[in-house]
Structures are given as C-alpha cells and as structure tokens.
Amino acid sequence: MKKIYNPDKTTWLEVLKRPTQTVADIENTVLNVFDKVKSEGDIAINEFTQKFDGVLLDEILVSVEEIEEAKNIISEELKEAIGLAKSNIETFHAAQKTSKISVETVDGVSCWQEKRPIQKVGLYIPGGTAPLFSTILMLAIPANLAGCQEIVLCSPPNKEGKINPAILYTANLCGVTKICKVGGIQAVAGMTFGTKSIPQVYKIFGPGNQFVTVAKQLATKFGVAIDMPAGPSELLVVADDNANAAFVASDLLSQAEHGKDSQVIMVTTSKKMIDGVEQEIEKQLEILPRKDIARIAIENSKLIYVENDELALDLINEYGPEHFIVCVKNEDFYINNIANAGSVFIGDYTPESAGDYASGTNHTLPTNGYAKQYSGVNLDSFMKSMTFQKISAKGIQNIGTAIELMAEAEGLQAHKNAVTLRLESLKKG
Amino acid sequence: MKKIYNPDKTTWLEVLKRPTQTVADIENTVLNVFDKVKSEGDIAINEFTQKFDGVLLDEILVSVEEIEEAKNIISEELKEAIGLAKSNIETFHAAQKTSKISVETVDGVSCWQEKRPIQKVGLYIPGGTAPLFSTILMLAIPANLAGCQEIVLCSPPNKEGKINPAILYTANLCGVTKICKVGGIQAVAGMTFGTKSIPQVYKIFGPGNQFVTVAKQLATKFGVAIDMPAGPSELLVVADDNANAAFVASDLLSQAEHGKDSQVIMVTTSKKMIDGVEQEIEKQLEILPRKDIARIAIENSKLIYVENDELALDLINEYGPEHFIVCVKNEDFYINNIANAGSVFIGDYTPESAGDYASGTNHTLPTNGYAKQYSGVNLDSFMKSMTFQKISAKGIQNIGTAIELMAEAEGLQAHKNAVTLRLESLKKG
Incomplete structure (x- = not known):
C-alpha cells in the first residue's frame, strides 16, 4: 500500500491518477464482429458463440422450460434474499417517478415536460464464474417501473449451452x-x-470486460445509446x-x-487510522x-x-469517486459539500456491499x-423527457x-414568416 | 417534393430514411488539432484561429470593454425581445427543479437521491452569418439555474477579431x-x-458544423461528456x-x-391537404x-x-422526429400516444419558431x-443525480x-465479510 502524507496540491493529479487502459488493439476485433453480425444475423451470432464460448447452440432464446428448471434449483433462502433486495430497489426507484411539469409562461403559452419510457432496452450481464444476478435487479427493476415495452437480456452460455440459474431466476422475476x-x-x-432471434434496442446497459466496453462504445456510432462509459x-x-479500522x-x-x-x-485526517487500517487489511x-486478486489491487x-x-x-x-464512504464524526460536512461522487455511504454500519445488493440504491x-458529469443508473435512465x-x-x-x-436578427426569415402569417390572419379575423 | 400515398409498412424504413453523413475523412483533421492543442495550449489555439478564421488574436478572452460595446450596439427592441424569451425560458426550466427524494426502504435503511450541478460546463456557439444568440439562452439559462460554477462560452471571431454583439450581449445577460x-x-x-486561457470543462453543449460534431465525439474519449449526438x-x-395549409x-x-x-x-390523413400544402410552399x-437552400431541402x-x-x-x-407539429382535430390522440419526439407543437398558433425562441421550451x-432514447436539453442536463x-x-x-x-452466491467473499464483521460486532455489543 502506498502511504502518502500531506500531498501538495500541485501533486494531486498525479496522486489521484487512475490506471489507463488501451483499447486500440481491441477495436479491429470488435469492428469485424459488428460487420458480420450486421450482414449475417443469427448465423454469425452462432458462429461467434461457438468460437468464443465453445458451444454450438440450437436455439439462442432461453426457453420456458429452462426458466422453470432454474426456479427449482435456486434455494429458498437465496430467493428470499433476492426478494428483499427487489423490494428495496423497487421502493427507492419508484420514489424517483416525476410528474408532468406544466407552466403557462405567459398568458396563452402553455409548456409542459413529460417523461416517457424508452421503448426497447437491452441489458448485458457477463457470464463466467461469478453470476452477477444483482445487476439484473439494478437494471430490470427500473426498466420495468419506467414502462419499457421490450427488455432484452443477453448473457453468454457456458460450455453446456446453459445460463446460470440465478441469472435466469432473477431475470424472470424482474420482468425481462x-x-x-x-x-x-x-x-x-x-x-x-x-x-431474427435478438431484438434491436435503443439503449444498452450493463457491465462487461474490455471487449464489451469497446463494443458498447462502437454501438453508439450506430444510433444506440449506452448507460455510461x-x-x-x-x-x-x-x-x-x-x-473503525476493521470496518x-x-x-x-x-x-x-x-x-x-x-x-x-x-x-484521512488521522495518522493513527493509516496504521490501524494497514494492519487490519x-x-x-x-x-x-x-486474495490473489485483492492483494494486487491493495498494493496499488x-x-x-x-x-x-x-x-x-x-x-x-x-x-470524483464511484463509491464514497464517510466514516467521520462531522459527516454532514462531507454529505453537504461532496460535489462529485456516484453513491455515498454514511457511517459505521453502511458498507459498500449494502448498496451493491440490498439497500435500494443502484449499483x-x-x-x-x-x-x-454522469449520474448513476436511476429511473430516468430508462426514460427520456419530452416537451x-x-x-x-x-x-x-x-x-x-x-x-x-x-428570427430576423438571426437571419432566419422563414422562421419569422411562420409567425407573421399567423399574426396577420388574426388581424384580419 | 415527394408525394407518397399509403406506403406499405414494409417500406417505412426506406420512406423514413434520413440522409447519411460520412465523417471518416474529417477524423484525421480533428485528431491533429486535438494533439496540437493538448501539447501546445494557447499557442496552438492562436495558430488554428489564424488558419481557419483568418485573424491573429492578441487575447483569446473577450474583455469587459467589448461586452460594454455590444450592449450599446444592440437595439432596445431586440433587447426587449431577448428579455421576454429569457423570462419564459427561465420560468419553464426553473419549474423542472426536483427536490431531494428520500425513502426508508426498510427500518433503519435510509436512501436518498439528490441532484448536484456539473461544476464546469462549456457552450459552443457557431459564428458565421447567422449569430445563434438564441442558443445561448437555451444553454446558459439552465446552466445558471442548475448552479454550474464555471460556464465557458466559445465562439469563433470574425476577420476583425470580434464576436457578434448579439452573442456577447446574450452571454453576458445569461451569466456566462x-x-x-x-x-x-x-x-x-x-x-x-x-x-492557459480556456478552462477545462466536464461537459460540452451546443451545435456546430461537421467538424465540431466530430470534435465533440472525440472529446468523449478524453473523459468529457456531450449534450447529445x-x-x-x-x-x-x-x-x-x-x-391550415398556409400555416x-x-x-x-x-x-x-x-x-x-x-x-x-x-x-396526413387528407389528400386535399397534400395538394394545398404543395401550392402554399x-x-x-x-x-x-x-430560398436556394430551402428549395433543395423541400425537394427532398x-x-x-x-x-x-x-x-x-x-x-x-x-x-421519432426532433420537432413534431400536431394540426389535427383529434390532437389528444397524438399528444397521449406519441412515444418518440423531441418537442411537440400543438395547434394552429404554435409554430415551431415559437419553441426555437420564446415559448420557454428548449430548442x-x-x-x-x-x-x-435521448432527452432534449433540460435542467437535468446540467446536473447529475447522486445517491x-x-x-x-x-x-x-x-x-x-x-x-x-x-454476495456469497456471486462468489464475492470480501463483500460478504464487510457485513459479517459488522453483524458480529453488534452481537458482541
């Protein structure tokens, strides 16, 4: 771990520097896959699944039988845990609903703003050893509350052509x-x-590896929006x-x-805390x-x-941290003045993992x-405002x-004329 | 004009096709300018201004004297018009303020969402023959209402090294x-x-030609957000x-x-209207x-x-039109069911130019x-929501x-441990 005492303001940029990722070499691979899927559709999809996931699928869509099977596999206690998380996430995101905003700016001029759902959204959930079913809760629940008509979920199959049952169970539960x-x-x-099998969507959400990240960036060039970089x-x-150093x-x-x-x-403002936390880690x-993964991250x-x-x-x-935990006596100072953070966790009993799973906020x-400059995913991420x-x-x-x-001062005579015609017709009338 | 009667659903994509723009050849130019500005700062800025705008500037920033001069040039009646537009835009955007959303999802778990301003924003206003001062109203007013600390405006100088007085007047009026x-x-x-002269910003707003469009796209690769594609x-x-065919x-x-x-x-559902509108045009x-520009657009x-x-x-x-005008008897059908549109204009006396300038909505x-999938610019465009x-x-x-x-089901033991430690300390306590 790097211990840094009283860094001078001129060094902050260097101290706070994040590791940079290079993606240039991935771009060609991504472009090739896009080209082939665009021209060949499901045939290309099946070829790439065979190549990258090592399985030849008969059917891309998950069947009703597979979902029923998943329901039977998941333990009752995990179902209850997921149910509690779902309830909290629903409560917090439903509270974010905004009503129509309506104003008469001057006599006879009514303006209003309404939010309407993005009709088709796509959720990407990575596969691998850790099935991130919690991310389905975070994406499908607000998509459903927003009223999105089509909620598509994509996740890679394993070598047996299956998707993890926790993913299937949660997706089904949340209205995918x-x-x-x-x-x-x-x-x-x-x-x-x-x-033919995969619906086209207007916005794609969800995490992924470097390839998925670059693919999402490329998707924006074809008119699709993404949740965030x-x-x-x-x-x-x-x-x-x-x-509490242990916490x-x-x-x-x-x-x-x-x-x-x-x-x-x-x-920290406490030198004692630096030593205490180091020992606890x-x-x-x-x-x-x-621990092998964690140790490398901790070293940096x-x-x-x-x-x-x-x-x-x-x-x-x-x-501007993604997750910001506040464990200080004078917590209001940080709560009131933090300008840049994704989600804030306050006090001894608010671990980051609470927000990752079950407090109700989005992860x-x-x-x-x-x-x-970006919001975390919230109800509005699945809607657009129209005036x-x-x-x-x-x-x-x-x-x-x-x-x-x-209009005249901007040199736009036809803009002026659209008003003039109307004003004149009213004079005549 | 192309008159199309009863197009079959299978032809809609073709009928509604927009002209495609190719930008690949512009990308290299944009990359070169970015590289040079990144490494040489103001020196590069001045060189490019000399090259592209034909003027060598002593000073990049507009002075207080130049703003005072602009105030004297603008006519009183244009000032009044801008004042009315400003008042309406302020009224409508101020109404969009949302309050803190606070929920106790379960006993002892408080979650809330607050919006805080993006601290530094940049507004781009094109130069040329038509000075788009109305766009300053549309961007600087909500930026100010949101509480952005730094609102930077960039606009190209003319050959005398000046910016159009309507732009300077409006920018100053709106708190740039x-x-x-x-x-x-x-x-x-x-x-x-x-x-040295131009502040770095977190989000860039505003219209521009193809070069500006590609530059804004490239900016997103360097961690800056943009208003929309x-x-x-x-x-x-x-x-x-x-x-009314004339309207x-x-x-x-x-x-x-x-x-x-x-x-x-x-x-239209009226064949008569097709002929009437054609004649009026x-x-x-x-x-x-x-008319030379308009005729080409009308032909297409x-x-x-x-x-x-x-x-x-x-x-x-x-x-999914940007501007959608509804001139039908049964207007509620369209108002209630339109799913994809930027801004909607309803009835005979609501020309699009009203929204461009003065109704209060954003253009x-x-x-x-x-x-x-995207909202038009609104108050939230200048804020981010934090939880x-x-x-x-x-x-x-x-x-x-x-x-x-x-956490255990996702294979994330340290996430679990952060909770376990706390639960155990409470049992002991």
Missing part, C-alpha cells in the same frame, strides 16, 4: 421480456442491429479518529476483490478466497493523510472520474413580435 | 462566466484539455382536413431554410431570402398520405431518430443476511 444466450461483442452487436470499479473512504479495511477489501485494476483509496486479506491502493477536512473534501471532489455507477407547447391566438399575439425580431 | 474567441475543432479541444435538423407535421407550409419552410440537408415531412418559397421533403390516425402515429413513432433537441444511504445498527441487522447470501 426476452433472455438470449449470447455474450461479448456479438451480444452488443446483436442488440445494435437486431437479428465504463472503467474499473473504485472506492474512496474518508475516515477520522472515530472510524474500513473490510470495505477497502470488498472493492479490491473485484479485480486487479480496482481502485482503493483512504483519505493484512489480517483480513489472508482468509479471502480471491493509497492511504492519504491530509491536515484537515477542507483539504480532504477538495481532494475527494478532484477525484451501476459512474467510475473513472465520470461522477463529475410540449400549445399556444392560443392570444398567446402568439403575446410572444409573436419577440419571435419575429429574434 | 468566460467568453473565449475560439471556434471549430480548436474550441472543443481547448475545453477538453484546458489551456448531432444530426441535421428535422420537422414532422401531422395534419388533417382541418389544418403548415410556413412551418415546413422554416425548417427547410436551416440547411440543404434539413428533413421536412408532412404526414411554392407561393411562400419565392419570397424567402434563403416528403408528403405522406395514410388512411387513418393509428397508421400515422405508428409511422411517426418509427421516425436543443435530439434529431436523427435519437428522440427514441446516499445511511444504515443504522438496526438497519444492517435487517438486511445483512440477505447481503451475505447474495
């Missing part, structure tokens, strides 16, 4: 309309262009003398186990099954001491500093002259 | 914090990397027998004068100063007859079919077991 056995670049390409997951804890260490480690490139930072790390992690809360806050806002969050206006004869008489003057 | 004399690719590069402006009118024609023409590639479509076109425009409102609606939702809207959670000892006891079970 179609589950496709397809992963990686070809899944993103399939949802971008549409094939991706990057390695990251956590920043601010702690003072009152923090802080456990949170840092829960982030570190995600991957070797995970970002783990503690900022060593102790807890030993018993983790994923930073424990930063600063003189006071104001400096700590500036440093944290400069970084799909801006990383890589994108908290400065409406209705102007009466009186209304156009109230604002018509202003429009004529401005 | 810095106005930079820089246009095109170099402006976007400047706001992406920051130079760009495309030629477009308008779709739905009209029945009751519509409809004037709206189609106001769109057509934007550019040769503007998209203009009328969908010919009549009104003749007297337009920009489409007047589409369909049998009934249901078919018309399906066709319109398939297209920065998704085009090119992006209304299917917070605070869990009590009771709260973690209520959801802890569920988190442990789910």
Whole structure:
C-alpha cells in the first residue's frame, strides 16, 4: 500500500491518477464482429458463440422450460434474499417517478415536460464464474417501473449451452421480456442491429470486460445509446479518529476483490487510522478466497493523510469517486459539500456491499472520474423527457413580435414568416 | 417534393430514411488539432484561429470593454425581445427543479437521491452569418439555474477579431462566466484539455458544423461528456382536413431554410391537404431570402398520405422526429400516444419558431431518430443525480443476511465479510 502524507496540491493529479487502459488493439476485433453480425444475423451470432464460448447452440432464446428448471434449483433462502433486495430497489426507484411539469409562461403559452419510457432496452450481464444476478435487479427493476415495452437480456452460455440459474431466476422475476444466450461483442452487436432471434434496442446497459466496453462504445456510432462509459470499479473512504479500522479495511477489501485494476483509496485526517487500517487489511486479506486478486489491487491502493477536512473534501471532489464512504464524526460536512461522487455511504454500519445488493440504491455507477458529469443508473435512465407547447391566438399575439425580431436578427426569415402569417390572419379575423 | 400515398409498412424504413453523413475523412483533421492543442495550449489555439478564421488574436478572452460595446450596439427592441424569451425560458426550466427524494426502504435503511450541478460546463456557439444568440439562452439559462460554477462560452471571431454583439450581449445577460474567441475543432479541444486561457470543462453543449460534431465525439474519449449526438435538423407535421395549409407550409419552410440537408415531412390523413400544402410552399418559397437552400431541402421533403390516425402515429413513432407539429382535430390522440419526439407543437398558433425562441421550451433537441432514447436539453442536463444511504445498527441487522447470501452466491467473499464483521460486532455489543 502506498502511504502518502500531506500531498501538495500541485501533486494531486498525479496522486489521484487512475490506471489507463488501451483499447486500440481491441477495436479491429470488435469492428469485424459488428460487420458480420450486421450482414449475417443469427448465423454469425452462432458462429461467434461457438468460437468464443465453445458451444454450438440450437436455439439462442432461453426457453420456458429452462426458466422453470432454474426456479427449482435456486434455494429458498437465496430467493428470499433476492426478494428483499427487489423490494428495496423497487421502493427507492419508484420514489424517483416525476410528474408532468406544466407552466403557462405567459398568458396563452402553455409548456409542459413529460417523461416517457424508452421503448426497447437491452441489458448485458457477463457470464463466467461469478453470476452477477444483482445487476439484473439494478437494471430490470427500473426498466420495468419506467414502462419499457421490450427488455432484452443477453448473457453468454457456458460450455453446456446453459445460463446460470440465478441469472435466469432473477431475470424472470424482474420482468425481462426476452433472455438470449449470447455474450461479448456479438451480444452488443446483436442488440445494435437486431437479428431474427435478438431484438434491436435503443439503449444498452450493463457491465462487461474490455471487449464489451469497446463494443458498447462502437454501438453508439450506430444510433444506440449506452448507460455510461465504463472503467474499473473504485472506492474512496474518508475516515477520522472515530472510524473503525476493521470496518474500513473490510470495505477497502470488498472493492479490491473485484479485480486487479480496482481502485482503493483512504483519505484521512488521522495518522493513527493509516496504521490501524494497514494492519487490519493484512489480517483480513489472508482468509479471502480471491486474495490473489485483492492483494494486487491493495498494493496499488493509497492511504492519504491530509491536515484537515477542507483539504480532504477538495481532494475527494478532484477525484470524483464511484463509491464514497464517510466514516467521520462531522459527516454532514462531507454529505453537504461532496460535489462529485456516484453513491455515498454514511457511517459505521453502511458498507459498500449494502448498496451493491440490498439497500435500494443502484449499483451501476459512474467510475473513472465520470461522477463529475454522469449520474448513476436511476429511473430516468430508462426514460427520456419530452416537451410540449400549445399556444392560443392570444398567446402568439403575446410572444409573436419577440419571435419575429429574434428570427430576423438571426437571419432566419422563414422562421419569422411562420409567425407573421399567423399574426396577420388574426388581424384580419 | 415527394408525394407518397399509403406506403406499405414494409417500406417505412426506406420512406423514413434520413440522409447519411460520412465523417471518416474529417477524423484525421480533428485528431491533429486535438494533439496540437493538448501539447501546445494557447499557442496552438492562436495558430488554428489564424488558419481557419483568418485573424491573429492578441487575447483569446473577450474583455469587459467589448461586452460594454455590444450592449450599446444592440437595439432596445431586440433587447426587449431577448428579455421576454429569457423570462419564459427561465420560468419553464426553473419549474423542472426536483427536490431531494428520500425513502426508508426498510427500518433503519435510509436512501436518498439528490441532484448536484456539473461544476464546469462549456457552450459552443457557431459564428458565421447567422449569430445563434438564441442558443445561448437555451444553454446558459439552465446552466445558471442548475448552479454550474464555471460556464465557458466559445465562439469563433470574425476577420476583425470580434464576436457578434448579439452573442456577447446574450452571454453576458445569461451569466456566462468566460467568453473565449475560439471556434471549430480548436474550441472543443481547448475545453477538453484546458489551456492557459480556456478552462477545462466536464461537459460540452451546443451545435456546430461537421467538424465540431466530430470534435465533440472525440472529446468523449478524453473523459468529457456531450449534450447529445448531432444530426441535421428535422420537422414532422401531422395534419388533417382541418389544418391550415398556409400555416403548415410556413412551418415546413422554416425548417427547410436551416440547411440543404434539413428533413421536412408532412404526414396526413387528407389528400386535399397534400395538394394545398404543395401550392402554399411554392407561393411562400419565392419570397424567402434563403430560398436556394430551402428549395433543395423541400425537394427532398416528403408528403405522406395514410388512411387513418393509428397508421400515422405508428409511422411517426418509427421516425421519432426532433420537432413534431400536431394540426389535427383529434390532437389528444397524438399528444397521449406519441412515444418518440423531441418537442411537440400543438395547434394552429404554435409554430415551431415559437419553441426555437420564446415559448420557454428548449430548442436543443435530439434529431436523427435519437428522440427514441435521448432527452432534449433540460435542467437535468446540467446536473447529475447522486445517491446516499445511511444504515443504522438496526438497519444492517435487517438486511445483512440477505447481503451475505447474495454476495456469497456471486462468489464475492470480501463483500460478504464487510457485513459479517459488522453483524458480529453488534452481537458482541
């Protein structure tokens, strides 16, 4: 672990630097897959699944029988846990519903804003050893609340041509309309262009490896939107003398186990806390099954001491952490003044894993500093806002002259004329 | 004009096809400018301004004196018109403020969502013959309402090194914090990397030519967000027998004068209206100063007859128009069921130019079919939503077991451990 004491402001950019990823070499692979899926549809999908996942599928869509089978495999206690998480996530996201905003800006000029669902959305869920069924909760629940008509889920099959039962169970529970056995670049390409089996969607959500990340970027060139740019997951804890070093260490480690490139930072006004957390990490790390991954992330992690809360806050806002844990006595100072963070976890009993699974907040969050300008996934991510206006004869008489003057000043005579014609017809009338 | 009667559903994609733009050849130019601005800052900015705008500047920032001068040049009546537009836009966008959403999902688990401003934003305003000061109203007013700290505006200087006074006047009126004399690719590069004169920003808004469009796309690779993908402006009118052919024609023409590639479509259930609008267009076109541009756009425009409102609606939702004008008796049918449109204009006295300037709605809207998944610019475009959670000892006891079970099922032991440690400490306590 890197221990840094009182870094000078001029060094902050360097201290807070994230590892950079190079993707140029992946782009050609992604382009080739896109081309082939676009021209050959399901035939190309099946070829790539055979090549990358090692299985030749008869059928891309998951069947009703497979979903029934999954329901029988999942234990009752896991079903209950998923049910509790679902209920909390639903409660929090349903509260985000906004009503129509309606204003008469001047007499006779009515303007309103309404949100309507994105009709077709796609969710990507990675396969592999860890089946991320929790991410289905985070994406399918708000998609359903928003009223999306088509909710497509793609996830790669294993060598037996199956998808993990926890994924199937959760997808079915949360109202996914179609589950496709397809992963990686070809899944993103399939949802971008549409094939016989895979519906075309307007927006693609969800995590993935470097290939999926580059594929999602490329999809935006073909008119598809994506949830947000991706990057390695990251956590920043601010702690003072009152923090519990064991708890802080456990949170840092829960982030570190995600991957070797995970970002783990503690900022503290307490030198004692640096030593305490370091010792706790060593102790807890030993018993983790994923300790090899976590150790590499922890080696690159930073424990930063600063003189006071104001400096700590500036440093944290400069970084813009995806997950931000506040374990200090004066927590309101950080809550009120944090400008850039994805999700904030407050106090001793709010581990990051609570937000990952079951508190109710969303775990799909801006990383890589994108908290400065992007929201985490929320109900609005599955809707778009549209505006409406209705102007009466009186209304156009109230604002018509202003429009004529401005249109003329911008050199747009036909814009002016559309108003002039109407004003003249009203004079005649 | 292309008149199309009862197009078969299988031909809709072809009928509604937008002109495609190729940008590959522009990309290298854009990359070179970005490289140079990144490494040389203001020196490169000044070189490109000399090369592309034909003027060597002493100072990139607009001075207080230049703003005072602009205030004296603008006529009182244009100032009043801008003042009315500003008031309406402020009223409508201020109404979009959302309050903190707070929920206790289960006993002891508090979750809330708050929106906080994007601290630094950049606005790009094109130069040329038509000074688009109205776009400053549409971008700077919500930026200010949102609470953005730094609002940078870039616009190219003319050959005398000046920016149009209407732009300077409006920018100053709407609280822009810095106005930079820089246009095109170099402006976007400047706001992406920051130079001595041009502040680095987190999100870039505003229209531009093909070079600016590609530059904004490239900026997203360097961690900057943009308002939305760009495309030629477009308008779709739905009209029945009751519509006023002269008004409809004037709206189609106001769109057509934007550019040769503007998209203009009328969908109607009235064959009479097709002939009436065609005649009116010919009549009104003749007297337009920009008739050469408008004529080319009109030649590519489409007047589409369909049998009934249901078919018309399906066709319109398939297209997803940027601007959608509803001139029919049964207007509620379209208002309630339109799924994909940027902004909707209802009735005989609601020309598109009202929304372009002064009704109060925003004119920065998704085009090119992006209304299917993107919002037009609104107050939220200048903010990001952040979530917070605070869990009590009771709260973690209520959801802890569920988190442990789910983390274990996903193979993430450290996530589980962060909860287990806390639960155990509470048992001991």
